[in-house]
Amino acid sequence: MQIKSQINKIIEESFKAINITPKNTQVSDATKPEFGDYQYNGAMALAKELKQNPREIAIKLANELEKSELFEKVDVAGPGFINFTLSSNFLSKNIVKSLDSRAGVAVKEDPIKVVVDYSSPNMAKQMHVGHLRSTIIGDTLANLFEFLGDEVIRQNHIGDWGTQFGMLIAYFEENQKDIDAKLSDLEEFYKAAKKRFDISEEFAKKAREYVVKLQSGDEKCLQLWSAFIDKSLQHCQEIYDKLGVKLDKSCVKGESSYNDDLKSIVSELETKGVAKESQGAKCIFFEGSNNPLIIQKQDGGYLYATTDLAAIKYRVEKLGAKRVCYVVDARQSEHFKQVFEAARLAGFVDESILLEHIAFGMMLDKNGKPFKTRDGGTVKLIDLIEEAIKRAREVISRADDYTQEELEKIAQVVGIGSLKYADLSINRQSNYIFDWDKMLSLDGNTALYMQYAYARINSILNRAGKFETREPKLSDELERRLALKVLTLEDTLLKAYKEAMPHIITNYLYELATLFMKFYENNPILKEGVDEETKISRLNLAKATANAIKVSLNILGIEVLERI
RNA sequence: GCACUCGUAGCUCAGCUGGAUAGAGCAUCUGAUUGCGGUUCAGAAGGCCACAGGUUCGAAUCCUGUCGAGUGUACCA
Structure with missing residues (x-):
């Protein structure tokens, strides 16, 4: 049950009864239990405006408030604090109602459609600690929204497109082996490919060629690519299941799925005059900022900003989302600020739609340094989870x-x-x-x-x-x-x-x-x-x-x- | 350089739509509990809320500046 809104309503009505129209009728929690359960501090602010004594206003208001059966006590204290104590009767009556499966929490009267974008692992690598916060916070928010009655669409915006896959395909071609065997440890495979990529100019060139081939729909490349993704998603799913996170295949909507929209997005932005050419790239500039959002590279390639814009369009126009939450690392604040702004300039979203970057900080070790393995590598998420279970086992097995x-x-x-x-x-x-x-x-x-x-x-x-x-x-x-x-x-x-x-x-x-x-x-x-x-x-x-x-x-x- | 985030007890953190004496946990010290479930409970001690101004009846909270930390800053995602 909502308590505050009930009290707020009573305050509003009481003000009406004494012919005052206040700016603020919100109660807050009592700062100390001795004061009561809730308090209203608005009388002091009103005093100046009305040129009256705050205490007198408070007393007048309290006399009205006292009439409500909700309260056992309404006190005026100090310069004009109003302290509320709820009646015990009211409390006991409602405790019974909170014994149901929703613990007495009502479903929202105005449910909306919400997209929660979270987890978003990179398909070329294993999930590591960096993905934990997004996955956990995102899942919690999705649960919360759902519980309160919103229609929630969980979206796993997986990184399944781009240069890295050219690299993987090139490396695979070079070392023709059974795909299952090769991908059993995706991490190793990726590392090996990356190493080749960094060392060999020739290999890097080949990798880039494969990207182009892949993106233009080459059958063989697509086949390999899709095998990579399947394998990688399996790994992710194991982790989601272990974590009890409600993500599955139906939530997957990766970067690749927006590939076909990118061209038209760019031309739409150009037509609308939102995007301009600068130094050979197509950019969106913002007032008061020197850094543009680049949506198309000199060489014609698209960037993740382009994909994000396509995703916004999809979520708002196709899915009908009224609120879109991006549960992504705080380091990308500027990126999202720009993308959201661009989406508004382009008219993809209007004021009624809430785009939120749910930013979060990094995971650090005891010394305040980024959380790494002993030898400085990234900690695989699966290892972290296993360790947590192992330690929990030690803690509880002492017991019984x-x-x-x-x-x-x-x-x-x-x-x-x-x-x-x-x-x-x-x-x-x-x-x-x-x-x-x-x-x-x-x-x-x-x-x-x-x-x-x-x-x-x-x-x-x-x-x-x-x-x-x-x-x-x-x-x-x-x-x-x-x-x-x-x-x-x-x-x-x-x-x-x-x-x-x-x-x-x-x-x-x-x-x-x-x-x-x-x-x-x-x-x-x-x-x-x-x-x-x-x-x-x-x-x-x-x-x-x-x-x-x-x-x-x-x-x-x-x-x-x-x-x- | 510019932008964003942050700076609260020895440590880890709450509190930030301005309100009364700034709260927890850990660690430290003291006491209760011979156990409705053990890992429980109570108390003590610990603070120029980074610093300096400003707004206000009232500032940890809002504004400005300074210092310190982290992050991001044109074709990676």
């Missing part, structure tokens, strides 16, 4: 007497979950320091802490057996706060939605789990001496908490375990 099968399942869920959570819990815009120990710690804002909290609640519920679904009686401040936190899930998701920031959800989860741990420590549920009424009340609250944790984690693409 699992069967081999259980241990494997738990190691998978915890390892993958931790890897994802560590990434998602940090503001995506900044670089992030990758730390195995912190990632798999049970303390602090980690996946294990959440999964453990969930399993713990689950254990209590199992021990309790069947019990009645009932509005919990919130008997103390801790229970109130926990209940309120459970109910703010929807507000949290909407904020994360608007800003495309997964860490807003993890912050919420951490607060929720922490509150639960406190509640659990202080308010026994199944211990002797707890009366039946209180027990059932607390069981309901615990169940609602578990539900909110589960729903949130699932949006993050993290599984919960009934037992750890």
